[in-house]
Amino acid sequence: MPVLDGLSATRKLRALGGQFGKLPIITITARAMAEDREQCLAAGMNDFLSKPLILAALEEKLAQWGILHLRRRNDSRHRCLISLLVHARIKRNIR
Numbered sequence: 800m801p802v803l804d805g806l807s808a809t810r811k812l813r814a815l816g817g818q819f820g821k822l823p824i825i826t827i828t829a830r831a832m833a834e835d836r837e838q839c840l841a842a843g844m845n846d847f848l849s850k851p852l853i854l855a856a857l858e859e860k861l862a863q864w865g866i867l868h869l870r871r872r873n874d875s876r877h878r879c880l881i882s883l884l885v886h887a888r889i890k891r892n893i894r
Contacts, residue, residue, distance in 0.1 A: 813843035823864035
């Protein structure tokens, strides 16, 4: 991240309290060691996914935390939404 890393950003959001104290935060990181996961959770993140990103795993996490309600597992609208989110993130990181 240009200004803050994910751990610092999460700590700042959690410190704000209110709606930010309850906001689900799921990290997607290349760091896959157990201590990396522990650091993320200790910073206030709700969950952790390691790269390479598996779309089905992201869908599961988003549904688990109430970010995406999957009524039908193979609903093309949900898959399209997830694809857009992932592609937008990838495009932003490339620039």
